[in-house]
Amino acid sequence: MRNLAALVFVGGLAFLLLVIFNQFDFAQAPMVVGQGILMDAPDRVGAANIVTAVVLGYRGIDTLGEISILFAASAAAGLVLGRRRTDARRDPPGGFILRSGVALLFPLMLVVGFYIILHGHLTPGGGFQGGVILAAAFFLPLLARPETPVNHAGLSIVEGGAGAVFILTGLAALLQGGEFLQPLLDNGVLGELVSAGTLPLLYLAVGLKVGAELAGLMARLADVEVDEP
Amino acid sequence: MNTIVLTVVLPLLAAFVVPVLSRVSPLLGRLLGPLTLAYAILLTLQVWLGMEGKPFSIALGGFQPPLGINFYVDRLSLLFTFLTLVTSLLLWPWRNETEPRQYALTLLLAASACGLVLSGDLFNIYVFYELISVASFGLAAATRSGAAFAASLRYLILSGLGSVLVLCGIAIVYLQTGTLNLAQLSQLAPETLNTPLGMSAFALILLGVGVKGELFPVNSWVPEVYAAASSRVSGLLAGLVSKLAVLVIVRLLVLLFQQESALQLMLILGLLGAISGELAAWRAKDMNRMLAFSSIGQLGVIFIAFSIPGKTGLFAGLALSLHHLLVKPALFLLAERWRGSLVGLRGAGLASPVAGGLFVLLALSLVGMPPLPGFWAKFLLFTGLAAQQSVIYQVALGVVLLSIVIEANYLFRVVMNLFQPAGDNSVAVTTDHGWLNLGTTFLLSALLIAGMLLMGPLGAWLEGVAMQAADPVLYFDTVFSVSAIH
Numbered sequence: 001m002r003n004l005a006a007l008v009f010v011g012g013l014a015f016l017l018l019v020i021f022n023q024f025d026f027a028q029a030p031m032v033v034g035q036g037i038l039m040d041a042p043d044r045v046g047a048a049n050i051v052t053a054v055v056l057g058y059r060g061i062d063t064l065g066e067i068s069i070l071f072a073a074s075a076a077a078g079l080v081l082g083r084r085r086t087d088a089r090r091d092p093p094g095g096f097i098l099r100s101g102v103a104l105l106f107p108l109m110l111v112v113g114f115y116i117i118l119h120g121h122l123t124p125g126g127g128f129q130g131g132v133i134l135a136a137a138f139f140l141p142l143l144a145r146p147e148t149p150v151n152h153a154g155l156s157i158v159e160g161g162a163g164a165v166f167i168l169t170g171l172a173a174l175l176q177g178g179e180f181l182q183p184l185l186d187n188g189v190l191g192e193l194v195s196a197g198t199l200p201l202l203y204l205a206v207g208l209k210v211g212a213e214l215a216g217l218m219a220r221l222a223d224v225e226v227d228e229p
Numbered sequence: 230m231n232t233i234v235l236t237v238v239l240p241l242l243a244a245f246v247v248p249v250l251s252r253v254s255p256l257l258g259r260l261l262g263p264l265t266l267a268y269a270i271l272l273t274l275q276v277w278l279g280m281e282g283k284p285f286s287i288a289l290g291g292f293q294p295p296l297g298i299n300f301y302v303d304r305l306s307l308l309f310t311f312l313t314l315v316t317s318l319l320l321w322p323w324r325n326e327t328e329p330r331q332y333a334l335t336l337l338l339a340a341s342a343c344g345l346v347l348s349g350d351l352f353n354i355y356v357f358y359e360l361i362s363v364a365s366f367g368l369a370a371a372t373r374s375g376a377a378f379a380a381s382l383r384y385l386i387l388s389g390l391g392s393v394l395v396l397c398g399i400a401i402v403y404l405q406t407g408t409l410n411l412a413q414l415s416q417l418a419p420e421t422l423n424t425p426l427g428m429s430a431f432a433l434i435l436l437g438v439g440v441k442g443e444l445f446p447v448n449s450w451v452p453e454v455y456a457a458a459s460s461r462v463s464g465l466l467a468g469l470v471s472k473l474a475v476l477v478i479v480r481l482l483v484l485l486f487q488q489e490s491a492l493q494l495m496l497i498l499g500l501l502g503a504i505s506g507e508l509a510a511w512r513a514k515d516m517n518r519m520l521a522f523s524s525i526g527q528l529g530v531i532f533i534a535f536s537i538p539g540k541t542g543l544f545a546g547l548a549l550s551l552h553h554l555l556v557k558p559a560l561f562l563l564a565e566r567w568r569g570s571l572v573g574l575r576g577a578g579l580a581s582p583v584a585g586g587l588f589v590l591l592a593l594s595l596v597g598m599p600p601l602p603g604f605w606a607k608f609l610l611f612t613g614l615a616a617q618q619s620v621i622y623q624v625a626l627g628v629v630l631l632s633i634v635i636e637a638n639y640l641f642r643v644v645m646n647l648f649q650p651a652g653d654n655s656v657a658v659t660t661d662h663g664w665l666n667l668g669t670t671f672l673l674s675a676l677l678i679a680g681m682l683l684m685g686p687l688g689a690w691l692e693g694v695a696m697q698a699a700d701p702v703l704y705f706d707t708v709f710s711v712s713a714i715h
Contacts, residue, residue, distance in 0.1 A: 016429075017397070020397075020401070020426065020429050023425070023426050024404060024426075029403075029404050029405075029407060030405075030406060030407030031407050032295070032406070032407035032408045032413070033295055033296060033407060033408045033409065033410070034407065036295070036296050037296055040296060044292075057290060057292060057297075058290070058292045058296055058297045058298070059297070059298055059352075059353070060289065060290050060298075061289045061290070061298050061344075061353060062298065062352065062353055062356050064238075064241065065341070065344065065353070065356035065357055065359075065360055066356060068241055068244070068337060068340070068341070068360050069356070069359055069360050069363050071244070071245065071333075071337070072333075072334060072337045072360060072363040072364045072367065073363050075248070075330045075333050075334055075337075075367060076330075076334065076363065076364070076366055076367025076370065077367075078330055079328065079330045079331065079334070079367050079370065079371055079373075080367070080370050080373070080378070153252060156248050156249055156252070157249050159245070159248075160245045160246050160248060160249040161249075163241075163242075163245030163246075164242060164245055164246055167238055167241060167242045167245070168242075170238065171238065173290075173291075174231065174234070174235075178291055179231055179234075179287060179288060179289055179290055179291045180231070180234040180238060180289055180290070181289055181290040182290050182291040183290070183291075
């Protein structure tokens, strides 16, 4: 009976949403803000990747909110998962292929991750994407050798420090008489590595924070006690 | 003036730093949060005195709206920023020495709540709403009992559904108008959102945000979470977070969705919530569940109040919200040592007369006994409802009266029980409420009494707040006059 009610509810909701989406005239949508930003961004922000200009410039406070959401999620998960018994059983170490594969992949992933973060204002990518790759790079050794201790203190320093750098950059602009998160420094030449003012710095902070948070989160999940068979 | 952004940013900064700081020095880690909140309160007061009642808008990052995001600061948003900070400071998890993560989550909740109230951009509001949600999941599960995990999981799933619905609603608004700035939307809305599609966007947002606002069909998480979470967290969720959700809806109603059907939809859901919540509370067998259900009922009444068109509704709704924000956390704090079945509480009031007395005072105000502030708030609601021509508002008047009768019945039943001499079969009741909880409750009750004594000036002032918030033209002019100057 309960399943039937749930099915009716889901069916009804899907039908309603379909009816709503049927009403749209796609590709006809007004682009009030979109057009405005396309005209304004290259000169104002100096980032060759307009998406970055939106993410860190026009909607910088959204990005601050999003990294805070990730932080809240990792803090909440830490609170729930708690500490591990010292005598709990661990997963067995990975095989030869996994271990040598990890040794090969680790430096490559670090390079790719930092490349994507540092070129976030030039090419598609940026702090979030690069940060996830960094997190994966640090999680791989844990898969190969589950008994390696995770340095949670170090991760939390990186996490807190990167978040603080993001906010302090914003506050520096406020102290100089601007608004919070106003881009500082010279825009430079569009398309060069050192350009777009403080945007690359902000993306580096985002990347490190996302990387440290996801790595810590995955390490905690991997650390959950295995049920005794 | 642009220091108001610090009320959002400084608690965020403190939240990022507190886990690291607690490793270095536990004492500093414990002090950082309360000090940050106290400083933010000071900043809010400073801005309040500086603005002289005139609203203003600040463009974050120096990007003028509608391209960038702006914070809109009027008396209403400043009032709720202030209340958010004060409530989080009062309900700070002092007892929790070993777990800096709980400090961080409370700070995140306070920061995002301030951001939600101040923001003038629809998607930015969504981001802060999400942050409130995620922080409250962690706080609800923080007692780490099995019941708390089960309740938080249900809360998480329902909240997730709500977030998706809100996002769909925002997507529809954006597709129809091409902007997310509330001020610009308020100008475009009469042409673009006064359609069935606009109405469906409102319904989606109402249901989605309603999860936190304990709105009728999406409130099934409430009793379990409030029964399992610590009473400080329950107080925060019931007192503060629910009001913020209502505030978002109210802003959208004033600026975007002025059609009558939007108000009627909210009225009907509010009616169902009021009656179902009070009936469930009447049947409830334990203290926290009773308070949770009665909170659903009172939020229903608040939704009813805000669905009265124009300034009257805003005034009545604000008065009810402020009253509930004051009373509900105090009741949850008292209930901390009175958990469990109501029958087992026989004689508890006699055993600790101060706590019992405070409970009676708060219960009387909740029911609406003159001359306590609860009466004036309900009085505003009655006059507002009675002035409406439409039949549905007359029905609402009847339902609200009925809900008050039910509420009075079960609250007095509890009070009678508290002050009856304990029988042989009742369990031993604790007399020790802890000076912290009792002190906080005392402070909140003192504010309630002060509100009663200053009812005249307070009412006039609140009417001014409502008048300013009910004016979409003022909102538009304030936001876009800034770009003209620059």
